Amino acid sequence: MDLHFTPEQIAFRDEVRAWIAENLERPFSLEKRDPKHDADSLVEVRRAWQKKLHAAGYLGMGWPAEWGGRGASEADEALLQAELAAADAPQVPNFLGISLLGPALIHHGSEEQRRRFIPKMLACDEIWCQGFSEPGAGSDLASLRTRAERDGSDWRITGQKVWTTFGLWSDWIFVLARTDMDDRYGGISFFLVPIDQPGVEMRGLKQITGESEFGEVFFDGALAKGDHLVGQVGEGWRIAMTVLSYERGAASIMYPAQFDTQLDGLIRGVHEAGRAERDDVEEKLGRLVVENEVMRGNGLRTLADLAAGNAPGPESSIEKIFWSEYHQRLTDSALDLLGPQGQLVASSPSARDEVDWAYEYLWSRAGSIYSGSNEIQRNIIAKRVLRLPSGK
Amino acid sequence: MQFELDEDRALLKQSTRELLEKEAPLSETRAVMEDTPEGFSKPFHAQLGELGYPGLLLPEDDGGMGALAFAAVLAEMGRVALPGPFLDLALGVRTLSGCDHEAAARLGERARAGEALVVMARLEDPTRSDPDAPEARFEAGRVRGTKTFVPFGAHADALLVTTREGLALVERPGAGFSATPLPTIDHAQRFAEIAIDEPAELVAEGEAAARLIEEHERLGALGASAGLLGLMERALEITVAYISEREAFGVPIGSLQVLQHRAADMLMQVESSRSAVYRAAWSEEQEPETAAYLTAVAKAWAGAAARYVCGQAIQLHGGVGYTWEYDPHIFLKRTKTLESFYGSTRAQLGRALALRQPTL
Numbered sequence: 154m155d156l157h158f159t160p161e162q163i164a165f166r167d168e169v170r171a172w173i174a175e176n177l178e179r180p181f182s183l184e185k186r187d188p189k190h191d192a193d194s195l196v197e198v199r200r201a202w203q204k205k206l207h208a209a210g211y212l213g214m215g216w217p218a219e220w221g222g223r224g225a226s227e228a229d230e231a232l233l234q235a236e237l238a239a240a241d242a243p244q245v246p247n248f249l250g251i252s253l254l255g256p257a258l259i260h261h262g263s264e265e266q267r268r269r270f271i272p273k274m275l276a277c278d279e280i281w282c283q284g285f286s287e288p289g290a291g292s293d294l295a296s297l298r299t300r301a302e303r304d305g306s307d308w309r310i311t312g313q314k315v316w317t318t319f320g321l322w323s324d325w326i327f328v329l330a331r332t333d334m335d336d337r338y339g340g341i342s343f344f345l346v347p348i349d350q351p352g353v354e355m356r357g358l359k360q361i362t363g364e365s366e367f368g369e370v371f372f373d374g375a376l377a378k379g380d381h382l383v384g385q386v387g388e389g390w391r392i393a394m395t396v397l398s399y400e401r402g403a404a405s406i407m408y409p410a411q412f413d414t415q416l417d418g419l420i421r422g423v424h425e426a427g428r429a430e431r432d433d434v435e436e437k438l439g440r441l442v443v444e445n446e447v448m449r450g451n452g453l454r455t456l457a458d459l460a461a462g463n464a465p466g467p468e469s470s471i472e473k474i475f476w477s478e479y480h481q482r483l484t485d486s487a488l489d490l491l492g493p494q495g496q497l498v499a500s501s502p503s504a505r506d507e508v509d510w511a512y513e514y515l516w517s518r519a520g521s522i523y524s525g526s527n528e529i530q531r532n533i534i535a536k537r538v539l540r541l542p543s544g545k
Numbered sequence: 546m547q548f549e550l551d552e553d554r555a556l557l558k559q560s561t562r563e564l565l566e567k568e569a570p571l572s573e574t575r576a577v578m579e580d581t582p583e584g585f586s587k588p589f590h591a592q593l594g595e596l597g598y599p600g601l602l603l604p605e606d607d608g609g610m611g612a613l614a615f616a617a618v619l620a621e622m623g624r625v626a627l628p629g630p631f632l633d634l635a636l637g638v639r640t641l642s643g644c645d646h647e648a649a650a651r652l653g654e655r656a657r658a659g660e661a662l663v664v665m666a667r668l669e670d671p672t673r674s675d676p677d678a679p680e681a682r683f684e685a686g687r688v689r690g691t692k693t694f695v696p697f698g699a700h701a702d703a704l705l706v707t708t709r710e711g712l713a714l715v716e717r718p719g720a721g722f723s724a725t726p727l728p729t730i731d732h733a734q735r736f737a738e739i740a741i742d743e744p745a746e747l748v749a750e751g752e753a754a755a756r757l758i759e760e761h762e763r764l765g766a767l768g769a770s771a772g773l774l775g776l777m778e779r780a781l782e783i784t785v786a787y788i789s790e791r792e793a794f795g796v797p798i799g800s801l802q803v804l805q806h807r808a809a810d811m812l813m814q815v816e817s818s819r820s821a822v823y824r825a826a827w828s829e830e831q832e833p834e835t836a837a838y839l840t841a842v843a844k845a846w847a848g849a850a851a852r853y854v855c856g857q858a859i860q861l862h863g864g865v866g867y868t869w870e871y872d873p874h875i876f877l878k879r880t881k882t883l884e885s886f887y888g889s890t891r892a893q894l895g896r897a898l899a900l901r902q903p904t905l
């Protein structure tokens with residue numbers, strides 16, 4: 154057993170840490186509190202940050218060198234993400250493109266598609282969003298109805314997608330659409346569709362936080378060029394499923410790092426409120442500390458397994474459930490322990506600086522829904538890890 | 546990076562499992578704890594002694610195998626809910642070896658061979674499972690005081706008694722010693738309250754004694770956490786097997802989503818405990834500066850986790866889960882013992898908070 158990172162990995166981590174100290178002006182929570190910003194200008198803050206990361210070679214590090222990568226291991230990627238999260242750096246606007254579409258193109262796309270799309274995606278000259286979910290197809294994604302029909306050598310897309318994160322700021326959308334209405338899995342194909350065209354209408358949807366970070370998209374005979382089909386006709390489901398499984402690993406120690414920073418803030422706040430000595434407060438904080446450290450232990454174990462060449466299995470469902478439900482417990486506790494001050498929205502002058510608790514509290518409700526809801530994750534664990542029987 | 550145990554330790558884990566399955570399987574546990582006056586199998590513990598198990602925590606050049614091996618063995622013992630004082634004995638052997646004292650060294654030799662049972666007597670207030678500063682005294686070559694919840698206190702051949710003056714060793718207690726059994730819900734963990742006024746040797750004092758006691762508590766917490774891991778691992782296996790077989794409403798109950806999700810939650814607790822326990826053991830060997838913190842984390846987590854998993858094991862068995870005949874209650878009861886001592890869950894939460902530090 155060995156849970157140490159290699160000296161090279163530690164050196165890389167230190168390099169990243171120093172780079173962030175030099176390049177990140179201020180944590181994103183403070184950026185959000187600045188009255189000069191609105192939703193659009195915050196996207197520009199994030200875009201500028203992505204450009205910096207890209208210029209420093211920190212995006213798509215695990216990809217082949219040709220596509221901007223440096224053959225980095227999952228551990229390097231995880232260390233990078235952990236440092237960024239601990240510093241509360243802005244999330245890059247193209248996170249869905251980089252985590253999902255990039256790998257899809259590298260593994261399943263054509264050379265031409267890679268050349269056309271990857272550099273602009275990394276440089277944030279084009280922002281991508283993910284068009285999988287539909288009003289009638291969320292957890293049961295394969296029941297999606299959006300269809301693609303041939304139009305000469307091109308395709309025409311008709312239907313609706315929803316919960317499309319970053320839709321309002323995106324230039325392109327990758328879409329799962331039916332090329333066969335009867336074949337449940339084999340009738341789904343994977344398309345790249347430009348948003349700025351007559352057949353596409355994007356609308357923002359107001360979230361419980363009041364923002365419209367996600368939206369809905371209506372396709373009415375929208376054009377997808379023939380060479381913007383990824384893989385073969387009917388391969389969309391398989392591509393989407395393999396790509397979704399690549400997401401694992403990097404998150405393993407990222408969330409504990411992010412939560413550590415938030416815990417620091419909470420502990421400071423509790424001390425300032427003069428409550429730190431209370432027995433119930435100690436118990437609550439102690440439990441939050443313990444759970445986060447256990448989560449990091451799980452993450453290190455995942456990285457160790459990846460390093461040993463074991464593909465992350467359904468056990469990654471455990472990680473997903475753990476971080477998303479921990480986020481809810483952490484923010485729940487924070488709003489209890491900080492008193493009403495914790496409920497102040499960021500624009501309020503008396504809100505706490507270190508964490509936007511009010512936002513985090515609401516945002517934490519999303520993690521257990523997206524990326525495969527936690528109920529679906531528990532189904533996966535029961536069936537594929539515990540091998541419990543199916544009903545009749 | 547690698548999570549798996551290295552070859553030597555994996556081999557030890559495997560051979561321990563085989564030994565336990567052969568000589569002390571779960572099916573024997575109830576009989577042993579019910580039918581023997583000590584609540585454990587003396588012959589099997591003698592066998593463990595011959596095989597060198599009590600010396601696991603000794604320095605490697607003295608035949609020990611380190612904290613990872615210790616954790617692996619304790620987890621295996623947890624899987625069969627092995628009755629008896631093995632954990633306390635292994636800790637006793639380690640503590641004796643850390644005393645720079647002739648009597649301790651002599652006794653240590655016998656204890657590591659399984660010829661003498663030596664345990665530490667450190668608690669004085671039955672309402673608290675975490676030791677306070679002791680009232681017991683060592684004066685003029687005698688130790689005087691009362692101790693409570695002494696593990697196997699009525700059966701021990703020697704006691705390491707915490708006193709204000711340091712660690713006092715009492716061998717073959719005589720007329721000045723009395724032990725009152727303290728039966729708890731766990732039939733296989735025989736505690737006693739002891740009153741003692743006996744000749745003794747002060748085998749460690751001052752800083753050295755404090756360090757040994759601290760280490761005893763930390764390694765005890767590690768061993769208890771590993772035991773908890775084994776208990777919940779087996780409790781989950783038994784439960785998954787049961788709900789896969791048992792039918793109601795014409796289907797195996799394990800196909801019902803509510804129970805599937807419950808089992809998934811149990812697995813999360815078990816696997817997270819595995820990460821936490823082995824990480825703590827690893828830090829004990831490789832990263833001592835984080836060991837106290839990571840051990841507090843592991844113990845606080847595993848205690849609560851095992852309580853949940855073993856409680857749900859009873860629930861998912863239905864009525865039979867509430868019978869003496871079925872096994873789940875054995876896991877729940879041992880969980881309570883291991884959870885309470887070597888730093889209760891609550892105490893470890895406080896420790897973890899106080900010791901919190903960067904670990905990457």
Ligand SMILES: Cc1cc2nc3c(=O)[nH]c(=O)nc-3n(C[C@H](O)[C@H](O)[C@H](O)COP(=O)(O)OP(=O)(O)OC[C@H]3O[C@@H](n4cnc5c(N)ncnc54)[C@H](O)[C@@H]3O)c2cc1C
Nearest residue numbers: 283284285286290291292316317318519522523524526528
């Ligand atoms: C903040 C946010 C961002 C998102 N971003 C995107 C995006 O960019 N692109 C995109 O395509 N999608 C996105 N999604 C959509 C997300 O993937 C879906 O919301 C999710 O898959 C759940 O689908 P649903 O909303 O249709 O809920 P439903 O599937 O209707 O589920 C409703 C409830 O029923 C439960 N449930 C459903 N099926 C089962 C089952 N078999 N067993 C047990 N319980 C079940 C669910 O767990 C849930 O609690 C986003 C969602 C959120 C919240």
